Amino acid sequence: MARVDHIMRRACAGALLGLTIMLAxxxxxxxxxxxxxxxxxxxxxxxxxxxxxxxDPFTEATGIPVEVQQYDGGIVELRQAVAEGxxxxxxxxxxxxxxxxxxxxxxxxxxxxxxxxxxxxxTPAARDFVDGALNRCSITHSVFATVVAYxxxxxxxxxxxxxxxxxxxxxxxxxxxxxxxxxxxxEWALLSYGVPREEIYRLxxxxxxxxxxxxxxxxxxxxxxxxxxxxxxxxxAEGEVVMASGYNGRFFDAMINRDLPIEILWxxxxxxxxxxxxxxxxxxxxxxxxxxxxxxxxxxxxxLARLIPYGPSRRSATLQVTTHPDxxxxxxxxxxxxxxxAERAITKDDDWYARSHTRINDYFRDxxxxxxxNSDSP
Amino acid sequence: xAGEPETTRANDPEHPTQGARGMVxxxxxxxxxxxxxxLAALSAVGFVSAVLWLNDVLLISPRGRMMxxxxxxxxxxTVLVPTLGGLVVGQLHRAIRERRPHTxxxxxxxxxxxxxxxxxxxxxxxxxxxxxxxxxGASVGQYGxxxxxxxxxxxxxxxxxxxxxxxxxxxxxxxxxxxIATAFHAPLAGIVFAHEVVLRHYALRAFAPVAAAAIVGHVxxxxxxxxxxxxxxxxxxxxxxxxxxxxxxxxxxxxLVAGAYMHAILAVGRWAGRLPVVPSLRPALAxxxxxxxxxxxxxxxxxxxxxxRFATIExxxxxxxxxxxxxxxxxxxxxxxxxxxxxxxxSPALVIGTLFGALCGTLIGDAGLAGDTFVFYAVCGMVAxxxxxxxxxxxxxxxxxxxxxxxxxxxxxxxxxxxxSPIAAQLFGRSLFDIQLARRGLDLSAGRGRALLQNARLKxxxxxxCVTLNPHDSVDDAVTALGNGGHGEAYLVDDKGRYRSSxxxxxxxxxxxxxxxxxxVRDCPRTPRPVLGxxxxxWDAMHQLQDVTGEAIAVVDDKAGDAFLGVVYExxxxxxxxxxxxxxxxxxxxxx
Numbered sequence: 001m002a003r004v005d006h007i008m009r010r011a012c013a014g015a016l017l018g019l020t021i022m023l024a025x026x027x028x029x030x031x032x033x034x035x036x037x038x039x040x041x042x043x044x045x046x047x048x049x050x051x052x053x054x055x056d057p058f059t060e061a062t063g064i065p066v067e068v069q070q071y072d073g074g075i076v077e078l079r080q081a082v083a084e085g086x087x088x089x090x091x092x093x094x095x096x097x098x099x100x101x102x103x104x105x106x107x108x109x110x111x112x113x114x115x116x117x118x119x120x121x122x123t124p125a126a127r128d129f130v131d132g133a134l135n136r137c138s139i140t141h142s143v144f145a146t147v148v149a150y151x152x153x154x155x156x157x158x159x160x161x162x163x164x165x166x167x168x169x170x171x172x173x174x175x176x177x178x179x180x181x182x183x184x185x186x187e188w189a190l191l192s193y194g195v196p197r198e199e200i201y202r203l204x205x206x207x208x209x210x211x212x213x214x215x216x217x218x219x220x221x222x223x224x225x226x227x228x229x230x231x232x233x234x235x236x237a238e239g240e241v242v243m244a245s246g247y248n249g250r251f252f253d254a255m256i257n258r259d260l261p262i263e264i265l266w267x268x269x270x271x272x273x274x275x276x277x278x279x280x281x282x283x284x285x286x287x288x289x290x291x292x293x294x295x296x297x298x299x300x301x302x303x304l305a306r307l308i309p310y311g312p313s314r315r316s317a318t319l320q321v322t323t324h325p326d327x328x329x330x331x332x333x334x335x336x337x338x339x340x341x342a343e344r345a346i347t348k349d350d351d352w353y354a355r356s357h358t359r360i361n362d363y364f365r366d367x368x369x370x371x372x373x374n375s376d377s378p
Numbered sequence: 379x380a381g382e383p384e385t386t387r388a389n390d391p392e393h394p395t396q397g398a399r400g401m402v403x404x405x406x407x408x409x410x411x412x413x414x415x416x417l418a419a420l421s422a423v424g425f426v427s428a429v430l431w432l433n434d435v436l437l438i439s440p441r442g443r444m445m446x447x448x449x450x451x452x453x454x455x456t457v458l459v460p461t462l463g464g465l466v467v468g469q470l471h472r473a474i475r476e477r478r479p480h481t482x483x484x485x486x487x488x489x490x491x492x493x494x495x496x497x498x499x500x501x502x503x504x505x506x507x508x509x510x511x512x513x514x515g516a517s518v519g520q521y522g523x524x525x526x527x528x529x530x531x532x533x534x535x536x537x538x539x540x541x542x543x544x545x546x547x548x549x550x551x552x553x554x555x556x557x558i559a560t561a562f563h564a565p566l567a568g569i570v571f572a573h574e575v576v577l578r579h580y581a582l583r584a585f586a587p588v589a590a591a592a593i594v595g596h597v598x599x600x601x602x603x604x605x606x607x608x609x610x611x612x613x614x615x616x617x618x619x620x621x622x623x624x625x626x627x628x629x630x631x632x633x634l635v636a637g638a639y640m641h642a643i644l645a646v647g648r649w650a651g652r653l654p655v656v657p658s659l660r661p662a663l664a665x666x667x668x669x670x671x672x673x674x675x676x677x678x679x680x681x682x683x684x685x686x687r688f689a690t691i692e693x694x695x696x697x698x699x700x701x702x703x704x705x706x707x708x709x710x711x712x713x714x715x716x717x718x719x720x721x722x723x724x725s726p727a728l729v730i731g732t733l734f735g736a737l738c739g740t741l742i743g744d745a746g747l748a749g750d751t752f753v754f755y756a757v758c759g760m761v762a763x764x765x766x767x768x769x770x771x772x773x774x775x776x777x778x779x780x781x782x783x784x785x786x787x788x789x790x791x792x793x794x795x796x797x798x799s800p801i802a803a804q805l806f807g808r809s810l811f812d813i814q815l816a817r818r819g820l821d822l823s824a825g826r827g828r829a830l831l832q833n834a835r836l837k838x839x840x841x842x843x844c845v846t847l848n849p850h851d852s853v854d855d856a857v858t859a860l861g862n863g864g865h866g867e868a869y870l871v872d873d874k875g876r877y878r879s880s881x882x883x884x885x886x887x888x889x890x891x892x893x894x895x896x897x898x899v900r901d902c903p904r905t906p907r908p909v910l911g912x913x914x915x916x917w918d919a920m921h922q923l924q925d926v927t928g929e930a931i932a933v934v935d936d937k938a939g940d941a942f943l944g945v946v947y948e949x950x951x952x953x954x955x956x957x958x959x960x961x962x963x964x965x966x967x968x969x970x
Binding site: 193194195199201202203204205206208209212215351352355356358359360 | 439440441443444445446447676677683684687688691693694695
């Protein structure tokens, strides 16, 4: 009960703050006096898009300046900061699996779905967000995907249409590059046997399912294992491989901004959630909640998705996505949650990985990596 | 015991009239079917979700096991969970009158004998027993408990509305259809199962409410249960012509596997009865054995959905592995059900059949004959084993069709079932349910009419309106008594109320004609006449009538020292026979 009261108080305070802001747009002039909100995010093109679609408009609307710091994921620093009582961030942009882990360790403040704005047509937030978006301590704002990309010029006369083609080196000959982790690879390997996506994690939980998956991956000839996120695009660009797994945002960048002759195979894409979370003991929790409400509104989500190809976590926002404001590219075709792309999408089972990753990693290393130590990507 | 034949009245609710009134009544029945369908579907959804949750929490499901980090504790849980589950189940069964969980066989018996009125208490306890058994990983199926649960809900609904027995039967069928439609996502299979296995007729009067129930079940399933379909098949390979011959042969062999499966269950049941263990502890024993073997082959735990899926993938099992897992699954299921776990026989049959089909496919593949048709063999094996076990070839085919949407695959399954069902029916019986019922004394092999008459007891036809004589009475007195009573036969009952014999007025008159009027009636020559016991059925009485010329048959309780209970008149036996036949005819051929 104490916790509920706490949440209620916070929510009321948040609402009050929102009200004050709405009633007093003149706070715009008091920018210097408002304390800045410190957001921890991922840097790069992603941060630039956030700056343009979220941070600047937020400051403009509320007068609260946003300071951005960068990190590469992980909860080690957060754990340390909470333990030392020295949390310098007000808000963290983290993957859902890490948010769940941090939440379980009590490093995050609980977030109520009450703080979210309804859709423009009045649909309550709880029904507007995609499944699994609203968690105890985190709220999904975008969905990104690991997908396969292939060189358009590699297979004259035909093109891969399903994820099983990744493993079909007879019809689609040439070297492959996969991430050096079990995640995503195992899912694709089982999908290639015709296993329905709803059953993937159940079957991967058996020794038989794992060995089937390993057998499929092991059957690939000339396989490069990549680790850094920019490796797949580089390997494809240099012609080292003809098919590679990678993050959809990176492939988009290579296709649109660098004009590389590659294409994304959306079949079997593995989706993950990117969330907002409040570290425990943050200095400005009310402003942070206000920011979450602002940044997860349909309008702001759609604005962000027009800049980078990450799928909005709101159904109403997905419908509003249009063209890139500068290049005029139709962004709907590039976001993972677009119905055409999401037809056979898998949502990565964070809970399953969170609780089994040590064993899965061991099996993966024993089955596939030892003998391939030398075939690592250059 | 079968119910008494209902009296025929002009506006008998059991026999609706034609026209507007009949139509309104009929529509009411359809609405009732939809309501029962909704209830049964929601409980089926709850049941299935609870089983999945229990399996995850109790470390039975592979997912739950993979997410659990401590191998030693996992091994202990593998043995302990089924054992404790068995203990709980054993205690639950003590609260049921028959000391065993009720199954679809009980539903079939209630409908075929027009008894209806499934007991609520046994229904709830059986569902609970199934839930605990499945949750704790016993190698049993979930569809049996779901069917029984749906049927019980239907029957309870009919009872609350004070409906007649025909409507009670239809309500039961509605619950059954909805349960199958929900659990399999297969409304057509649900409808056909209710008719093929439970009602065993296709009257329009029953069809419409059952269809309504199945549709409601299907709608609820598609909106609530997002996953859980049994198999998706994406292959579009087409088997070569000769392979259909192979499918037919697989059908024949599958019938033998089905026979082995059914007889293993029955044999363990008989063997368990001789074990020097209290019946309520037997499931725990089976659970412990199951857990120990599962340490080596975890595939045998639970319903085996993962095993089923793997069996449709070429190369997931080696040939020898297929045999080992198939035999162990068969043995584990026979052990669990025979020793008294609650649960169905269908899901394990699906697994065993699919493994068997996969074995055939592997052998043919190893011989270098088959192409991309592995999944066809798996499905043919599955249908060949399950159809005989539940006695439902059409339902099995429809399940394949509705779950795969593949017409080619259904045709292959059809080839397999053409041989499987008749062979199994000839060698073993129509289904496991029918075999079990026959062993409990209800023989359904000669159809419903006979089963109904065999279960209809004579008691309510019993009449005290007859002339009884003391053996010491004089012939003259006897003739007077018969004349006063207006009867042609009298029954000799001694001072202790024991039946001695019967005499006819004709014989007495002959004695009197010979001036023997002062002699005692016991000296009268008797024609040997059969008698009936108090538990005799209308069917027995009909048979006795063939050998009797007279007006009535005496009913004598030979367990109570030949106590005379009364007589049954030939006319009332014939009337009862006609009435039962008429009710059946109305129920099975009525349109509304």
